[in-house]
Amino acid sequence: MGMHRTATSSYSTPGMGLDDVKVSGFGLGIRTAFSSWIKKLFRKKHLKVGIYGPPNAGKTTLANRIVMDWAGEVLGSVSNVPHETRKARVRNNITIRSGKKSLSLDVVDTPGVATKIDFHEFVENYGLTEDEGRRRAKEATEGVIDAIKWLDQIDGILLVMDVTEDPFTQVNITILGNLEARKLPIILVGNKIDVESADPSMIRNAFPQHPTVPISALNGYNMDRLYEAMVKRFR
Ligand SMILES: Nc1nc2c(ncn2[C@@H]2O[C@H](COP(=O)(O)OP(=O)(O)O)[C@@H](O)[C@H]2O)c(=O)[nH]1
Numbered sequence: 332m333g334m335h336r337t338a339t340s341s342y343s344t345p346g347m348g349l350d351d352v353k354v355s356g357f358g359l360g361i362r363t364a365f366s367s368w369i370k371k372l373f374r375k376k377h378l379k380v381g382i383y384g385p386p387n388a389g390k391t392t393l394a395n396r397i398v399m400d401w402a403g404e405v406l407g408s409v410s411n412v413p414h415e416t417r418k419a420r421v422r423n424n425i426t427i428r429s430g431k432k433s434l435s436l437d438v439v440d441t442p443g444v445a446t447k448i449d450f451h452e453f454v455e456n457y458g459l460t461e462d463e464g465r466r467r468a469k470e471a472t473e474g475v476i477d478a479i480k481w482l483d484q485i486d487g488i489l490l491v492m493d494v495t496e497d498p499f500t501q502v503n504i505t506i507l508g509n510l511e512a513r514k515l516p517i518i519l520v521g522n523k524i525d526v527e528s529a530d531p532s533m534i535r536n537a538f539p540q541h542p543t544v545p546i547s548a549l550n551g552y553n554m555d556r557l558y559e560a561m562v563k564r565f566r
């Protein structure tokens with residue numbers, strides 16, 4: 332399926348972008364003032380939205396859905412083996428619309444955040460060889476660090492949780508505490524409402540301090556409500 336295709340264009344790494352803009356020919360003070368003015372000007376309208384959450388919540392499926400809806404491309408590969416995404420992926424300059432309002436953003440799909448990564452699990456539960464399991468575990472650990480590093484550049488968060496699972500986990504509480512300390516605007520995304528045992532009210536009850544939007548990233552259900560919430564909360 333097309334979902335497994337990996338887009339090769341438009342990736343960027345932390346540190347690229349406006350910070351690298353060089354304005355030559357000005358005095359240092361003016362240059363600094365000018366570049367900080369430029370940054371502010373752009374930062375207002377052009378946000379970095381980070382997709383965070385535990386492994387397998389559906390972050391990459393959601394990133395792919397957003398990028399497909401507004402740019403007609405696929406961002407990353409999806410898998411039922413945890414930690415498929417082990418490095419943050421970025422698609423720059425997506426404009427989403429809701430009603431008369433629009434919002435320009437860079438979509439950052441992050442590796443899953445986990446408190447425990449055990450290579451035996453990959454071998455025993457997902458049929459990977461020991462070597463593959465070990466490598467995946469090492470990369471997954473680096474991925475968690477990568478996801479946390481990216482937070483410095485993020486302006487708004489989609490925190491994805493699986494509505495078929497109890498949201499009150501150590502991972503969710505840790506991520507949320509971190510995000511709240513940074514005072515980032517957060518939308519809780521209750522994903523997989525297409526599954527029969529789905530119960531988005533668990534997320535609402537566990538974390539009533541943030542808006543929750545129940546969706547299915549897989550079949551696109553309720554995405555219009557998520558776009559509406561993003562335009563409202565991130566703009
Ligand atoms: N039923 C259902 N499955 C989903 C949905 N979103 C993602 N998945 C599945 O959940 C697994 C993990 O998805 P992925 O996007 O790789 O999760 P990530 O680790 O958070 O990036 C894959 O098997 C997806 O097909 C959804 O809305 N409904």
Ligand SMILES: [Mg+2]
Pocket residue numbers: 390391392415416441442443
């Ligand atoms: Mg992923």
